[in-house]
Amino acid sequence: MNKNLQELFAVAQKEERLGIGLMSGTSLDGLDIALCSFSGSGLQTQFRLINFITTPYKEAFKKEVQQVFAQKQVSLEKVTLLNAYIGSFHAELILQALAEWRINPAEVDFIASHGQTIYHAPKRLHQHQNYGNATLQIGDADHIAVKTGILTISDFRQKHIAAGGEGAPLALYGDVLLGSKRGENRILLNIGGIANLTYLPADADYTNVMCTDIGPGNTLIDAACRAYFDKPFDEDSAIAYSGTVNETLLDALLHHPFFNESLPKTTGPELFNLNFVADAQQATRTLNLTKADLVATLSTFTGRSIANFIRANFNEPDIKLFTSGGGARNPFVVEYIKKALPNVTIANTSELGIDPDAKEAILFALLGNEALCGEPIAIGNNPKVLMGKFSFPE
Ligand SMILES: Nc1ncnc2c1ncn2[C@@H]1O[C@H](COP(=O)(O)OP(=O)(O)OP(=O)(O)O)[C@@H](O)[C@H]1O
Numbered sequence: 500m501n502k503n504l505q506e507l508f509a510v511a512q513k514e515e516r517l518g519i520g521l522m523s524g525t526s527l528d529g530l531d532i533a534l535c536s537f538s539g540s541g542l543q544t545q546f547r548l549i550n551f552i553t554t555p556y557k558e559a560f561k562k563e564v565q566q567v568f569a570q571k572q573v574s575l576e577k578v579t580l581l582n583a584y585i586g587s588f589h590a591e592l593i594l595q596a597l598a599e600w601r602i603n604p605a606e607v608d609f610i611a612s613h614g615q616t617i618y619h620a621p622k623r624l625h626q627h628q629n630y631g632n633a634t635l636q637i638g639d640a641d642h643i644a645v646k647t648g649i650l651t652i653s654d655f656r657q658k659h660i661a662a663g664g665e666g667a668p669l670a671l672y673g674d675v676l677l678g679s680k681r682g683e684n685r686i687l688l689n690i691g692g693i694a695n696l697t698y699l700p701a702d703a704d705y706t707n708v709m710c711t712d713i714g715p716g717n718t719l720i721d722a723a724c725r726a727y728f729d730k731p732f733d734e735d736s737a738i739a740y741s742g743t744v745n746e747t748l749l750d751a752l753l754h755h756p757f758f759n760e761s762l763p764k765t766t767g768p769e770l771f772n773l774n775f776v777a778d779a780q781q782a783t784r785t786l787n788l789t790k791a792d793l794v795a796t797l798s799t800f801t802g803r804s805i806a807n808f809i810r811a812n813f814n815e816p817d818i819k820l821f822t823s824g825g826g827a828r829n830p831f832v833v834e835y836i837k838k839a840l841p842n843v844t845i846a847n848t849s850e851l852g853i854d855p856d857a858k859e860a861i862l863f864a865l866l867g868n869e870a871l872c873g874e875p876i877a878i879g880n881n882p883k884v885l886m887g888k889f890s891f892p893e
Pocket residue numbers: 522523524525526527528689690691692693694716717720721731732733734735736823824825826828829830859
């Protein structure tokens with residue numbers, strides 16, 4: 500048998516596996532690297548987070564990726580170059596993290612890599628008659644496998660689409676394991692570039708789990724900070740607190756048809772970007788808003804669209820909500836949600852023993868473990884598939 504396949508069998512049959520989950524999200528803030536140990540699979544998985552780091556991206560790298568990010572027309576040459584470059588760059592960051600943690604790469608059984616989403620195109624968004632749902636993550640995993648010497652599993656979203664999904668959110672596969680508790684209706688709310696949530700019902704029946712994107716998380720706030728304040732994000736909401744919310748603009752933003760579309764649904768900065776905001780400003784004659792007022796309005800937009808969604812879909816007093824993602828550290832947004840949902844118990848996922856910043860990287864590590872030794876499970880109305888492709892070091 501091919502040596503790669505022999506090793507794959509051996510890893511899949513191990514009692515305990517060491518795996519790395521990688522997430523590089525729509526915020527383009529850095530690469531999240533979570534080193535975890537696993538035993539078992541599916542809903543019986545035992546896992547432990549051993550180490551976690553977010554390696555921030557340098558501005559020059561962010562600018563390169565932004566050239567091809569969430570835009571209809573880009574340089575195909577740049578996409579091709581970045582596909583190889585990001586794979587190799589992520590491998591370098593993994594090796595650095597392992598060196599810092601004094602872990603020999605040979606001890607790690609697998610890497611599960613999300614890649615960098617550069618375009619997310621569910622049919623609801625692109626609306627081309629003859630095409631279905633599509634999404635593109637780059638940072639080819641062969642480069643990661645060869646450079647680190649570690650078996651790498653990647654490109655998880657394509658199978659979800661091939662089997663009828665939108666390619667996202669994939670969080671539910673891990674959220675069920677990390678967050679479900681019989682007797683409690685729980686919501687795991689991740690506020691990344693885009694906000695999404697997983698509803699975990701108290702009967703612990705995973706066929707009733709629901710996971711969907713809600714709308715913008717940090718993406719518009721970050722974009723405004725980059726464009727008007729030369730800052731990557733609104734640290735501790737300093738700008739939002741200095742501005743005044745414009746209710747007319749806010750109302751127009753909240754009237755986008757996406758908010759009334761059926762669930763589950765996905766979106767991205769392809770829709771929620773500064774052009775969308777400028778169109779709403781034009782329509783409401785609010786183009787002369789100060790930039791601080793704009794950031795305050797966009798921050799409220801994130802908070803209110805999340806609160807509206809929860810109010811419209813759940814019985815508030817019955818819900819325990821756990822936040823994660825970088826947006827859980829945006830005080831303006833979190834305070835807004837707490838005020839708007841006074842009957843919901845709100846905490847962050849550290850109360851569940853999960854580092855809120857590490858959660859998504861852990862989820863991908865879990866998906867990697869499933870790809871190696873799981874069985875397809877039908878969670879909610881999501882495709883019953885195992886996701887991910889295998890790249891071998893040799
Ligand atoms: N102290 C803070 N104050 C305000 N905002 C913060 C703070 N810390 C982090 N953030 C926000 O969190 C963002 C990073 O979030 P995160 O890493 O969860 O995004 P992501 O993983 O790229 O997103 P996605 O889940 O959509 O792919 C930053 O860009 C910023 O908007």
